[in-house]
Amino acid sequence: MLKVDNLSGGYGKEPIVKNISFSVEKGEVLGILGPNGSGKSTLLKIISGILPKLEGTVEIDGKDSAVYSQKQFARKVAVLPQLHAHAFSHSVKDTVALGRYPHQSGLFSSWSNEDERAVNEALAYTGVTRYSDTPIELLSGGEQQRVFVAQALAQEAPILLLDEPTNHLDIAHQQQLLDTIRKQKNEKGVTVVSVFHDINLASLYCDRLLLMENGRIATIGDPKDVIQETTIGTVYNARVKTQPHPELPKPQMTLLPDTKEEEKPFTVNKQQFTVSADHVSFKVDQPLKTISSAVTNPGMGWYRAFVNRHVDANYNADDVKAEMADYLGKRGYHLTDTVGMMTAVTTEHAEIGEYKGEFGSVLIMVTAGVGNAVDVSESLTRDREQRIGTINTWVIVNGHLPDEAFIQAMITATEAKTKALQTEDIKDPLTGTIATGTSTDSLLIAATQEGEHLPYAGPITPLGKLIGHGVYDSTVRAVQAYKKAKVWPS
Numbered sequence: 001m002l003k004v005d006n007l008s009g010g011y012g013k014e015p016i017v018k019n020i021s022f023s024v025e026k027g028e029v030l031g032i033l034g035p036n037g038s039g040k041s042t043l044l045k046i047i048s049g050i051l052p053k054l055e056g057t058v059e060i061d062g063k064d065s066a067v068y069s070q071k072q073f074a075r076k077v078a079v080l081p082q083l084h085a086h087a088f089s090h091s092v093k094d095t096v097a098l099g100r101y102p103h104q105s106g107l108f109s110s111w112s113n114e115d116e117r118a119v120n121e122a123l124a125y126t127g128v129t130r131y132s133d134t135p136i137e138l139l140s141g142g143e144q145q146r147v148f149v150a151q152a153l154a155q156e157a158p159i160l161l162l163d164e165p166t167n168h169l170d171i172a173h174q175q176q177l178l179d180t181i182r183k184q185k186n187e188k189g190v191t192v193v194s195v196f197h198d199i200n201l202a203s204l205y206c207d208r209l210l211l212m213e214n215g216r217i218a219t220i221g222d223p224k225d226v227i228q229e230t231t232i233g234t235v236y237n238a239r240v241k242t243q244p245h246p247e248l249p250k251p252q253m254t255l256l257p258d259t260k261e262e263e264k265p266f267t268v269n270k271q272q273f274t275v276s277a278d279h280v281s282f283k284v285d286q287p288l289k290t291i292s293s294a295v296t297n298p299g300m301g302w303y304r305a306f307v308n309r310h311v312d313a314n315y316n317a318d319d320v321k322a323e324m325a326d327y328l329g330k331r332g333y334h335l336t337d338t339v340g341m342m343t344a345v346t347t348e349h350a351e352i353g354e355y356k357g358e359f360g361s362v363l364i365m366v367t368a369g370v371g372n373a374v375d376v377s378e379s380l381t382r383d384r385e386q387r388i389g390t391i392n393t394w395v396i397v398n399g400h401l402p403d404e405a406f407i408q409a410m411i412t413a414t415e416a417k418t419k420a421l422q423t424e425d426i427k428d429p430l431t432g433t434i435a436t437g438t439s440t441d442s443l444l445i446a447a448t449q450e451g452e453h454l455p456y457a458g459p460i461t462p463l464g465k466l467i468g469h470g471v472y473d474s475t476v477r478a479v480q481a482y483k484k485a486k487v488w489p490s
């Protein structure tokens with residue numbers, strides 16, 4: 001559809017963009033990324049014929065773009081420039097109607113129904129219909145940007161060349177506009193080449209990305225291959241980290257600020273726990289990186305308070321999350337700062353331990369209710385009701401863990417819990433076999449992300465040894481406390 005071969009060019013004799021070659025298929029969305037001044041706009045201007053090329057070719061639909069008249073070219077390619085000069089005051093609709101110029105023919109060109117439809121559609125697509133009669137200079141920057149996008153869409157060309165189409169737009173309008181552009185691709189097979197400043201938006205909306213550096217192609221390919229920490233970090237000279245998008249298989253990138261606020265290094269200790277008949281809490285001033293299967297704020301995040309709340313064995317709420325949020329709010333916990341779990345166990349039977357190693361220490365909290373113990377290897381063979389009777393485990397580490405160590409810590413803690421149930425001879429009441437846990441166990445791993453870097457947490461690593469021993473030890477004691485309270489049959 002669009003083929004660029006060995007293209008060089010710029011504003012004078014010295015080329016700004018050099019030896020650029022790539023091709024874009026029909027219906028493909030190609031994003032152009034690169035630092036300020038890397039030549040993105042210049043490349044788009046040379047492709048669209050606004051700037052002359054010094055070398056190379058641009059082919060549109062298999063033909064050299066030079067053979068097209070200006071009007072023929074405009075029927076093939078619609079261009080949204082980065083800066084819009086509008087010397088004359090037009091209404092919004094008249095501005096968009098200018099996009100129909102390549103479709104007008106004859107000396108006295110007439111406005112056809114087709115022109116009217118295309119303009120009205122473009123106004124609607126970009127959400128500016130209600131400004132149709134407003135003079136364009138009375139609109140905000142973002143509204144004007146949408147009008148110029150509408151003008152390019154009204155042209156109904158099979159190729160769209162866009163220079164920062166989301167410039168000036170708020171997030172909702174960025175999304176609407178880029179959804180519209182994807183729709184043009186999906187429904188009409190439109191081919192899009194677009195410059196982006198926002199790497200994450202480009203990743204979300206483009207099929208392929210072309211990354212420019214000093215007028216040349218640094219790399220071109222699938223977003224997951226282009227948005228790599230080292231590539232982006234080197235080309236933009238910025239500290240970045242990539243992470244998966246929560247819903248789509250598209251990488252997202254986040255900046256890592258160089259200026260860490262001047263904060264004193266800190267550690268956590270056993271004194272930060274509070275135990276009452278109502279709940280166990282752990283509160284610190286600095287947020288801890290946390291992964292958990294809690295009711296309130298499960299998953300990964302940064303939190304300053306953990307709560308293990310006692311509820312009645314018959315606890316029943318229509319909306320458990322809302323009820324728990326209400327409970328925490330009434331007790332002064334800031335919801336965005338708190339991870340909350342529940343247990344039917346008397347919270348005064350919580351076992352809290354501090355386990356010290358060479359690198360630092362690990363704090364463990366366990367409440368163990370084993371009335372609904374389950375042998376997981378037999379769970380497929382039995383139907384069970386979900387009841388509250390839970391082992392809740394917290395592992396809080398003084399140290400700096402990568403994501404994989406959080407996962408290893410979860411494995412190590414779970415294995416230690418299972419071994420403790422074996423030691424205490426806890427059986428699945430339905431099968432009579434040794435239980436591996438209960439049906440509603442919850443686990444929390446948190447780390448200060450301060451001090452020693454602890455790359456692993458498997459059972460033979462310094463951290464894993466402490467977690468394994470600590471969780472085993474605390475769970476055994478917590479089960480013993482539970483048995484004592486329940487007058488467990490010996």
Ligand SMILES: Nc1ncnc2c1ncn2[C@@H]1O[C@H](COP(=O)(O)OP(=O)(O)OP(=O)(O)O)[C@@H](O)[C@H]1O
Nearest residue numbers: 010011012016034035036037038039040041042043
């Ligand atoms: N009209 C001009 N005359 C001469 N040089 C120019 C002109 N416009 C841009 N340049 C130069 O060309 C180089 C590339 O500019 P270009 O606008 O293509 O970069 P860009 O990648 O689009 O940057 P940005 O992210 O800042 O929009 C820059 O060094 C710039 O100074």
